[in-house]
Amino acid sequence: MSSSSFPSVRAQVLFLATLFCxxxxxxxxxxxxxxxxxxxxxxxxxxxxxxxxxNFLGDTMDGTFRLTEIGININANLTDKLRLGGxxxxxxxxxxxxxxxxxxxxxxxxxxxxxxxxxxGKVKMPMGxxxxxxxxxxxxxxxxxxxxxxxxxxxxxxxxxxxxxxxxNLLLSKWGDIDYQLxxxxxxxxxxxxxxxxxxxxxxxxxxxxxxxxxTEDLDRQNNYAYGAALFFxxxxxxxxGAMTLLVLDDExxxxxxxxxSLRIKSKVVASLEYSWKEFSWTAEYSETDRxxxxxxxxxxxxxxxxxxxxxxxxxxxxxxxxxxxxxxYRLKNNHHESAGSQNLYPWRKDLAASLRYEIAENWTFKxxxxxxxxxxxYSGYFNPQGTERYWQYGALKLSFNx
Amino acid sequence: MALWxxxxxxxxxxxxxxFVLVVNAGNDVTTISRKDAELIxxxxxxxxxxxxxxxxxxxxxxKIYDSFSHIVLRRSSQQFLVxxxxxxxxxxxxxxxxxxxxxxxxxxxxxxxxxxxxxxxDAVTLAVKVVSILQ
Numbered sequence: 242m243s244s245s246s247f248p249s250v251r252a253q254v255l256f257l258a259t260l261f262c263x264x265x266x267x268x269x270x271x272x273x274x275x276x277x278x279x280x281x282x283x284x285x286x287x288x289x290x291x292x293x294x295x296n297f298l299g300d301t302m303d304g305t306f307r308l309t310e311i312g313i314n315i316n317a318n319l320t321d322k323l324r325l326g327g328x329x330x331x332x333x334x335x336x337x338x339x340x341x342x343x344x345x346x347x348x349x350x351x352x353x354x355x356x357x358x359x360x361x362g363k364v365k366m367p368m369g370x371x372x373x374x375x376x377x378x379x380x381x382x383x384x385x386x387x388x389x390x391x392x393x394x395x396x397x398x399x400x401x402x403x404x405x406x407x408x409x410n411l412l413l414s415k416w417g418d419i420d421y422q423l424x425x426x427x428x429x430x431x432x433x434x435x436x437x438x439x440x441x442x443x444x445x446x447x448x449x450x451x452x453x454x455x456x457t458e459d460l461d462r463q464n465n466y467a468y469g470a471a472l473f474f475x476x477x478x479x480x481x482x483g484a485m486t487l488l489v490l491d492d493e494x495x496x497x498x499x500x501x502x503s504l505r506i507k508s509k510v511v512a513s514l515e516y517s518w519k520e521f522s523w524t525a526e527y528s529e530t531d532r533x534x535x536x537x538x539x540x541x542x543x544x545x546x547x548x549x550x551x552x553x554x555x556x557x558x559x560x561x562x563x564x565x566x567x568x569x570x571y572r573l574k575n576n577h578h579e580s581a582g583s584q585n586l587y588p589w590r591k592d593l594a595a596s597l598r599y600e601i602a603e604n605w606t607f608k609x610x611x612x613x614x615x616x617x618x619x620y621s622g623y624f625n626p627q628g629t630e631r632y633w634q635y636g637a638l639k640l641s642f643n644x
Numbered sequence: 645m646a647l648w649x650x651x652x653x654x655x656x657x658x659x660x661x662x663f664v665l666v667v668n669a670g671n672d673v674t675t676i677s678r679k680d681a682e683l684i685x686x687x688x689x690x691x692x693x694x695x696x697x698x699x700x701x702x703x704x705x706x707k708i709y710d711s712f713s714h715i716v717l718r719r720s721s722q723q724f725l726v727x728x729x730x731x732x733x734x735x736x737x738x739x740x741x742x743x744x745x746x747x748x749x750x751x752x753x754x755x756x757x758x759x760x761x762x763x764x765x766d767a768v769t770l771a772v773k774v775v776s777i778l779q
Contacts, residue, residue, distance in 0.1 A: 321697040346735035410688040
């Protein structure tokens with residue numbers, strides 16, 4: 242599978258300069274390149290984040306402006322049924338190295354009929370309510386989605402896969418309608434993907450434990466397959482939406498010719514419910530991930546994790562939303578406070594957050610949020626090699642523009 | 645010609661409606677259910693009964709945009725905007741053309757077979773046809 246990154250600095254600079262030039266003549270509208278048949282859109286976000294007691298996703302305890310996302314997409318309706326499109330994405334996050342331009346999605350979409358269409362290429366992977374739109378800050382309710390389900394470490398890898406999906410809309414008579422997706426293919430882990438980098442943590446740990454000198458520079462993470470399904474239920478009851486998604490995948494990590502670890506996700510199931518009533522909205526998602534992990538051919542993890550969150554939002558005016566989040570993650574569903582197979586003393590993550598979102602104009606969004614966390618599950622060890630604190634906090638500010 | 649104006653709100657705190665649904669004058673359709681209209685404007689129903697492709701046009705005339713969104717789509721105009729952006733940036737479709745005035749919308753629908761939009765009742769011309777919405 243060919244790489245979709247453009248590693249040269251020149252290519253990145255060219256991309257950013259082109260995007261900037263395109264933004265100049267247009268403020269609020271798409272650029273129509275051939276009537277309404279070809280459209281160009283994009284977005285640009287810049288944020289600031291800081292954490293207390295632990296680093297989160299990189300060196301964040303001293304504060305960082307490395308919270309940038311730039312995307313540009315082009316779509317062409319070749320016929321009434323056939324569409325070609327793609328989006329290039331540049332992310333600069335606080336993690337050790339993310340700063341290349343990637344294909345976020347790249348699809349050939351053939352719409353046979355309303356109940357049945359097919360997309361081939363790099364397609365967005367549904368997981369819960371928000372995985373497909375994680376790269377667009379102005380579409381997410383928070384700057385950092387509930388980490389129990391939307392682990393930021395996997396964001397740049399699990400948001401799309403190379404392969405395809407079948408999709409459609411099915412009417413359920415008086416009950417409403419259902420959008421479905423069935424997808425399959427392979428996830429591409431870039432060398433600088435956060436998931437690849439985080440997976441070096443155990444190699445470093447083994448080096449330390451057994452006085453080894455294994456280099457992590459050549460660690461290569463591969464996905465053998467990924468597939469799943471999603472159902473989004475839109476019932477007749479106004480304001481209610483439900484979803485159920487399933488993901489199965491198989492990963493291996495290689496150090497030169499040696500397989501050093503494997504991860505098989507037998508099932509990651511997310512059940513979602515969202516309800517809006519007047520100025521209030523309520524979202525809850527529950528997830529279990531049944532997985533088996535081996536490191537140096539020793540099973541270090543076998544069983545389901547457990548995750549859930551609840552998000553309450555209040556919008557006194559349509560442009561302004563205040564939200565409260567409570568988010569819980571346990572590495573082992575059946576053993577919440579034991580860290581079998583892990584060096585982590587606090588293998589859970591309980592996150593209480595407050596956030597503000599303000600739509601400054603149709604295409605401008607400002608967000609601010611603060612999280613207070615108990616526990617250090619989800620790769621905190623990688624970002625804090627000096628050790629982790631059980632109680633820690635992080636916050637962020639972000640401004641987004643899209644056209 | 646059947647014409648159903650949303651002269652008053654449908655209850656439940658919804659704003660009063662003051663729009664009509666319009667299609668190209670050559671379209672055979674005369675009525676449409678609210679649910680079908682919702683699916684059409686959400687890009688989930690893309691062809692007319694005769695098989696012709698549906699071409700949606702968004703009218704952002706502030707006098708009718710909110711009431712159309714609340715009554716037909718059962719969501720706010722802001723939520724409708726987010727829906728269109730979500731479709732675009734997820735790679736699931738191209739958002740429909742958008743105009744700010746009834747006049748521009750009527751001109752577009754009048755020129756494009758298969759198109760559908762909504763305008764103020766007094767903006768209707770012979771180039772377009774009003775279709776009634778069945779609940």
